[in-house]
Amino acid sequence: MPKSVPVPIFDCVVFGATGDLTLRKLLPALYYRFRDGQMTPESRIIGAARSRLSDDDYRARAARALEQHVPAQDHDKQTIHHFLNQIFYIPIDATEPDADWSQFLRVLDDACIRVFYLATSPDLYGPICQALGTAGLVTEKSRVVLEKPIGHDLASARAILESVGSVFSEAQTFRIDHYLGKETVQNLLALRFANTIFERLWNADVIDHVQITVAETVGLEGRGGYYDRSGALRDMLQNHMLQLLCLVAMEAPVSLQADRVRDEKLKVLRALKRMDPHDVATHTIRGQYAAGAIDGQPVPGYAADLGDGSTSLTESFVALKAQLCTLRWANVPFYLRTGKRLPKKVSEIVIQFRAVPFSIFPSDAAEWHPNSLIVTLQPEEGMRLEMMTKDPGPGGLRLSPTGLDIRFEKTFGRRFPDAYERLLMDAVRGDPTLFMRRDEVEAAWCWVEPILQAWASRPDHPRPYPAGSWGPTAAIALIERDGRTWHEDLE
Ligand SMILES: NC(=O)C1=CN([C@@H]2O[C@H](COP(=O)(O)OP(=O)(O)OC[C@H]3O[C@@H](n4cnc5c(N)ncnc54)[C@H](OP(=O)(O)O)[C@@H]3O)[C@@H](O)[C@H]2O)C=CC1
Numbered sequence: 211m212p213k214s215v216p217v218p219i220f221d222c223v224v225f226g227a228t229g230d231l232t233l234r235k236l237l238p239a240l241y242y243r244f245r246d247g248q249m250t251p252e253s254r255i256i257g258a259a260r261s262r263l264s265d266d267d268y269r270a271r272a273a274r275a276l277e278q279h280v281p282a283q284d285h286d287k288q289t290i291h292h293f294l295n296q297i298f299y300i301p302i303d304a305t306e307p308d309a310d311w312s313q314f315l316r317v318l319d320d321a322c323i324r325v326f327y328l329a330t331s332p333d334l335y336g337p338i339c340q341a342l343g344t345a346g347l348v349t350e351k352s353r354v355v356l357e358k359p360i361g362h363d364l365a366s367a368r369a370i371l372e373s374v375g376s377v378f379s380e381a382q383t384f385r386i387d388h389y390l391g392k393e394t395v396q397n398l399l400a401l402r403f404a405n406t407i408f409e410r411l412w413n414a415d416v417i418d419h420v421q422i423t424v425a426e427t428v429g430l431e432g433r434g435g436y437y438d439r440s441g442a443l444r445d446m447l448q449n450h451m452l453q454l455l456c457l458v459a460m461e462a463p464v465s466l467q468a469d470r471v472r473d474e475k476l477k478v479l480r481a482l483k484r485m486d487p488h489d490v491a492t493h494t495i496r497g498q499y500a501a502g503a504i505d506g507q508p509v510p511g512y513a514a515d516l517g518d519g520s521t522s523l524t525e526s527f528v529a530l531k532a533q534l535c536t537l538r539w540a541n542v543p544f545y546l547r548t549g550k551r552l553p554k555k556v557s558e559i560v561i562q563f564r565a566v567p568f569s570i571f572p573s574d575a576a577e578w579h580p581n582s583l584i585v586t587l588q589p590e591e592g593m594r595l596e597m598m599t600k601d602p603g604p605g606g607l608r609l610s611p612t613g614l615d616i617r618f619e620k621t622f623g624r625r626f627p628d629a630y631e632r633l634l635m636d637a638v639r640g641d642p643t644l645f646m647r648r649d650e651v652e653a654a655w656c657w658v659e660p661i662l663q664a665w666a667s668r669p670d671h672p673r674p675y676p677a678g679s680w681g682p683t684a685a686i687a688l689i690e691r692d693g694r695t696w697h698e699d700l701e
Pocket residue numbers: 225226227228229230231232258259260261302303304305328329330331332334357358359433436
């Protein structure tokens with residue numbers, strides 16, 4: 211197994227230190243990097259949020275978070291003890307005009323890399339960055355990491371980008387989309403551009419359509435306050451799913467240099483056919499889960515999860531058909547769907563190839579399955595090429611579908627770091643390849659905006675679907691009326 215190369219000493223200030231993301235993802239990710247020696251013992255984590263906690267109070271919370279979110283076999287008492295000693299806490303209200311930002315000056319080391327990780331709601335990004343700038347906390351070696359979604363729509367995204375950009379340069383700004391840190395997502399570049407067989411076939415002549423599914427079993431998980439103002443389109447599709455689409459659809463970059471990769475992704479976002487209100491009505495489906503069952507256990511509906519007795523029009527499911535106006539992808543639909551409280555947690559990309567134009571096999575040789583390539587992001591990272599092969603044995607030339615299967619963990623025989631581990635270290639190193647450039651964020655909002663507007667002008671209730679189902683039946687109709695079906699293994 212390749213050894214982790216230690217990153218330079220850093221101070222990482224995490225705003226939103228008491229929140230779900232920090233406790234569930236960021237602290238465990240930093241723990242693993244510390245355990246593997248990539249985060250050296252001199253580096254420090256400084257949590258910041260409004261809650262009035264001492265260093266020791268916060269360490270106790272961090273310890274509980276590791277207990278809960280790091281699998282028991284990875285708990286190492288000594289390492290956890292040393293890791294916790296590198297954690298500090300500063301209480302601050304970022305919206306308070308008289309907040310004492312000089313507290314950070316007293317703690318931070320001028321000489322080392324400074325990462326300001328903003329794990330708060332996006333409306334605080336501007337005020338936090340302005341305050342950091344005014345307090346003289348932004349050094350040449352500073353970077354800021356912004357969580358998604360950046361803004362609520364195009365206008366608010368631009369306002370945030372502008373405000374952050376007046377304090378941090380583009381090179382200092384790391385807009386995180388944790389899907390880009392997933393191993394299989396990065397592998398899309400290798401798959402497409404290091405394999406002649408795929409590179410030559412990756413176009414409308416051979417590919418019939420593409421499906422991208424990101425299904426979750428979880429509901430609101432206590433995040434209703436955020437999620438209900440967001441919904442599936444803003445929470446998942448505007449960022450994670452469009453980034454996946456970019457990596458599937460982009461042309462080969464001239465090199466792996468960050469901006470060359472990002473240039474190509476940007477072209478894809480700009481080539482997405484803009485939807486008019488009629489397209490939105492026919493090409494998008496929004497749903498909201500009702501009570502149902504997952505894994506045989508009853509689960510409440512969205513309104514009950516929200517728990518405030520209100521009637522919400524927020525979608526917890528979206529399916530849509532997107533099209534790209536390019537030579538490579540002419541008339542190749544991209545079907546995207548994502549939702550909460552679906553039957554299983556699975557994220558996958560299906561490249562559906564066209565059927566052979568003429569068959570020499572008898573029509574009863576087998577049920578015909580055109581080839582498909584299924585890239586699985588989770589739960590198990592890997593890919594499978596579905597092919598037709600001869601059914602072994604006598605009795606004529608019968609065909610049966612068979613898969614060429616690569617499961618990453620099994621093939622490489624080791625644990626893969628979580629996306630946040632990789633991305634946090636990239637931010638410390640100053641490598642922006644797997645982060646979104648400002649123009650990408652704006653282009654993604656530009657495409658999503660007409661959908662948001664059309665939905666807002668028709669404020670009808672999202673279609674209900676029982677928890678534990680694959681979304682509203684209209685989402686099935688969306689693809690079936692084109693003579694296609696969602697990838698079967700999922701159902
Ligand atoms: N949770 C997740 O799985 C994911 C979250 N994200 C993004 O990460 C960000 C954070 O999400 P999440 O952790 O779920 O949110 P939470 O609501 O759980 O946490 C918000 C954090 O912000 C702090 N906070 C709120 N107001 C202020 C303020 N005025 N000044 C300083 N701190 C403040 C809160 O602490 P306190 O109350 O103590 O001030 C808390 O630590 C969001 O942008 C979200 O979209 C992205 C991907 C996944």
